Amino acid sequence: MFSKYKKTAPAPKSNAPRSPDPDTAAPTEAEGDAKPEAPRKPLMRANPKPAQVAPKDKEVKRKEKLGEIKLELHKALLDNLNLAALDQASEKDLKAEITAIATEALEDMGVVLNREERTTLTQELYFEVKGLGPLETLLQDDEVNDILVNGPKQIFVERGGRLELTDVTFKDERHLLRIIDKIVSAVGRRVDESNPYVDARLSDGSRFNAMVPPIAVDGSLVSIRKFTQDKLGIEDLVNFGAFSEEMAAYLQAAVSTRLNVIVSGGTGSGKTTSLNALSSFIDDAERILTIEDTAELQLQQTHVGRMESRPPNVEGKGGVSQRDCLKNALRMRPDRIIVGETRGEEVIDMLQAMNTGHDGSMTTIHANNARDAISRLENMVAMAGIEMPLKAVRSQIASAVHLIVQVSRLQDGSRRMVSVTEVTGMEGDVISMQEVFRYQRVGLTPENKIIGHFTATGVRSHFSERFKLWGYDLPPQIFEPVAAQ
Ligand SMILES: Nc1ncnc2c1ncn2[C@@H]1O[C@H](COP(=O)(O)OP(=O)(O)OP(=O)(O)O)[C@@H](O)[C@H]1O
Numbered sequence: 243m244f245s246k247y248k249k250t251a252p253a254p255k256s257n258a259p260r261s262p263d264p265d266t267a268a269p270t271e272a273e274g275d276a277k278p279e280a281p282r283k284p285l286m287r288a289n290p291k292p293a294q295v296a297p298k299d300k301e302v303k304r305k306e307k308l309g310e311i312k313l314e315l316h317k318a319l320l321d322n323l324n325l326a327a328l329d330q331a332s333e334k335d336l337k338a339e340i341t342a343i344a345t346e347a348l349e350d351m352g353v354v355l356n357r358e359e360r361t362t363l364t365q366e367l368y369f370e371v372k373g374l375g376p377l378e379t380l381l382q383d384d385e386v387n388d389i390l391v392n393g394p395k396q397i398f399v400e401r402g403g404r405l406e407l408t409d410v411t412f413k414d415e416r417h418l419l420r421i422i423d424k425i426v427s428a429v430g431r432r433v434d435e436s437n438p439y440v441d442a443r444l445s446d447g448s449r450f451n452a453m454v455p456p457i458a459v460d461g462s463l464v465s466i467r468k469f470t471q472d473k474l475g476i477e478d479l480v481n482f483g484a485f486s487e488e489m490a491a492y493l494q495a496a497v498s499t500r501l502n503v504i505v506s507g508g509t510g511s512g513k514t515t516s517l518n519a520l521s522s523f524i525d526d527a528e529r530i531l532t533i534e535d536t537a538e539l540q541l542q543q544t545h546v547g548r549m550e551s552r553p554p555n556v557e558g559k560g561g562v563s564q565r566d567c568l569k570n571a572l573r574m575r576p577d578r579i580i581v582g583e584t585r586g587e588e589v590i591d592m593l594q595a596m597n598t599g600h601d602g603s604m605t606t607i608h609a610n611n612a613r614d615a616i617s618r619l620e621n622m623v624a625m626a627g628i629e630m631p632l633k634a635v636r637s638q639i640a641s642a643v644h645l646i647v648q649v650s651r652l653q654d655g656s657r658r659m660v661s662v663t664e665v666t667g668m669e670g671d672v673i674s675m676q677e678v679f680r681y682q683r684v685g686l687t688p689e690n691k692i693i694g695h696f697t698a699t700g701v702r703s704h705f706s707e708r709f710k711l712w713g714y715d716l717p718p719q720i721f722e723p724v725a726a727q
């Protein structure tokens with residue numbers, strides 16, 4: 243349990259020199275009585291430098307040359323390798339084969355490479371033949387979370403919450419298209435001019451999305467959310483400062499006592515990670531059914547049934563929506579239902595499930611704060627074509643949703659649970675809510691790191707009685723605000 247309550251570190255005082263106060267600074271002789279010009283701080287901050295890598299000219303030329311050689315060698319390989327036997331070949335055998343064919347082709351071309359260049363070339367050719375070409379090194383880099391390709395010459399990655407431009411490139415758009423094709427055909431899909439975008443799950447579980455020209459204007463756009471084998475657990479997230487131990491103890495009580503929870507946040511803010519971590523509080527004896535567009539959740543419990551929706555094929559047939567899965571799930575005797583992300587018509591069934599005996603269900607939603615999450619739910623109900631007075635929709639939401647957990651990726655790249663809000667009921671036509679915990683920002687360090695701490699807001703939890711009845715007697719100090727120091 244989360245019994246070690248730690249105090250947050252005091253906010254470091256800024257040592258930055260202060261500009262002299264214009265009212266107290268003594269006038270210089272030359273200025274006489276005239277008011278001195280206070281040194282003026284520019285009103286606007288300088289724009290941050292655009293992301294760039296600037297390899298030296300020579301290096302660029304060498305890379306280009308190697309790229310061309312690689313292309314030639316790749317052709318030679320395709321001509322000489324027995325493609326049918328590739329699947330069975332071991333990495334060692336294949337690399338030996340590649341080296342032999344490459345050495346011969348290089349001799350024919352009259353090109354001499356040093357040892358390091360030859361090793362890199364063999365490795366890259368191996369990735370071209372067997373893997374995903376230039377993307378392979380990024381996929382194998384454990385520090386990289388996301389890979390974002392904007393055309394053949396620009397590949398960004400997210401490392402430690404920050405986006406950075408890499409020096410990895412594709413030879414040209416055709417090369418990029420070939421790799422995209424390789425990825426999507428491996429999962430039985432197709433992407434081309436008439437079918438220019440695709441959303442898929444790679445065999446290792448990574449989430450893959452691509453859009454090709456002419457819809458993608460400057461070359462194909464690809465985004466990959468890498469699958470992490472060891473999803474961050476509650477303890478990891480507390481250690482990373484994603485939320486406090488007090489919040490963890492509260493969330494444990496909330497999930498164990500079967501409150502319906504919505505994790506709300508922006509793109510890539512850590513919604514799925516938080517949902518996954520929260521699910522670890524579910525009792526192992528319960529039957530859980532998960533429904534996702536791309537199966538990402540990794541539940542620890544033994545009794546889990548996983549479902550993944552499927553888009554229709556090129557002829558528009560065979561689609562199975564999240565709503566279809568959800569309707570079916572309700573007939574499969576679940577104790578809890580977890581929907582990876584509620585984004586459309588399935589909202590109706592989700593709310594109904596939460597209201598009718600599948601309490602303790604959870605989902606994520608794309609929204610900026612708790613109030614916004616509620617309006618998103620209202621909009622989804624309206625878009626699903628349900629003719630219901632707004633008040634009726636709201637009262638259904640108010641009784642279905644108990645807790646909204648807001649996660650956010652802050653400007654310094656850190657991901658935090660910025661607010662935990664309880665839905666307490668209806669007051670007239672409005673859904674009433676109370677914030678129980680929040681992340682209090684107090685400033686910025688000179689390195690632009692956010693200074694702040696988690697604090698309770700001081701309100702008594704609406705669910706205290708329920709927690710107590712279920713045996714979760716949370717100590718009152720959990721709900722005491724932490725003073726800024
Ligand atoms: N608190 C955290 N600290 C560090 N990394 C985190 C944290 N939370 C999430 N991540 C990492 O950030 C990435 C995005 O997280 P996640 O997939 O949970 O976001 P999401 O909000 O579900 O994104 P999307 O909107 O694309 O579905 C993942 O690689 C995850 O491992």
Ligand SMILES: [Mg+2]
Nearest residue numbers: 513514515583
């Ligand atoms: Mg997600």
